[in-house]
Amino acid sequence: MDSLLDVLLGWGRLGGVVLLLVAAALFGLCLFDYSTTGSYFIVVPGLAIALLVPALMLLVMGNPENRHFTLNTEESQGPSLSVPELMADMASRTRPFWVCTHCKMITGPGVCLKCDQSSTVYTVMDDEDLRMVLVALD
Numbered sequence: 001m002d003s004l005l006d007v008l009l010g011w012g013r014l015g016g017v018v019l020l021l022v023a024a025a026l027f028g029l030c031l032f033d034y035s036t037t038g039s040y041f042i043v044v045p046g047l048a049i050a051l052l053v054p055a056l057m058l059l060v061m062g063n064p065e066n067r068h069f070t071l072n073t074e075e076s077q078g079p080s081l082s083v084p085e086l087m088a089d090m091a092s093r094t095r096p097f098w099v100c101t102h103c104k105m106i107t108g109p110g111v112c113l114k115c116d117q118s119s120t121v122y123t124v125m126d127d128e129d130l131r132m133v134l135v136a137l138d
C-alpha cells in the first residue's frame with residue numbers, strides 16, 4: 001500500500017485523479033452496501049477519506065516530486081531578497097528594525113519569523129548596526 005501510494009504520488013496530478021477515483025469507488029461501494037444490506041464496513045468510508053486527502057493534495061500541488069523537497073525549507077516560505085534589494089530596504093526603513101542575515105530579510109524582533117533562529121537576527125538601531133549586518137551578509 002505504501003509503495004503503491006509512492007507510485008501514485010510520483011504521478012503527480014494523474015495520481016491524484018486515480019486516488020480520487022478510488023476514493024469515489026469506495027464511497028460508491030459503501031453506498032451500495034448500505035442500500036442493499038442496510039449496513040457497511042466503517043473501514044470503507046474511512047479508507048476513502050484517507051485516500052481523499054493525498055488525492056486533493058496531489059490535485060492542488062501538482063507534481064510532488066518536484067516540490068515536496070522544498071515544502072519544509074525556508075525557500076518555500078517567501079522570497080529572500082538579494083543583498084542590494086535588502087540594503088535598499090534597510091536604508092529606507094525606520095529604525096529600529098530586525099534583519100535575519102540567514103534569510104536576508106527584515107524580520108520580527110529577536111527571532112526570525114522565517115527560520116526561527118535568534119542568533120542570525122540583528123537589531124539595527126544605527127549605522128554601526130547596519131555595518132554589522134552588511135558584514136554578516138557576506
Ligand SMILES: [Zn+2]
Nearest residue numbers: 100103112115
Ligand atoms: Zn531567518
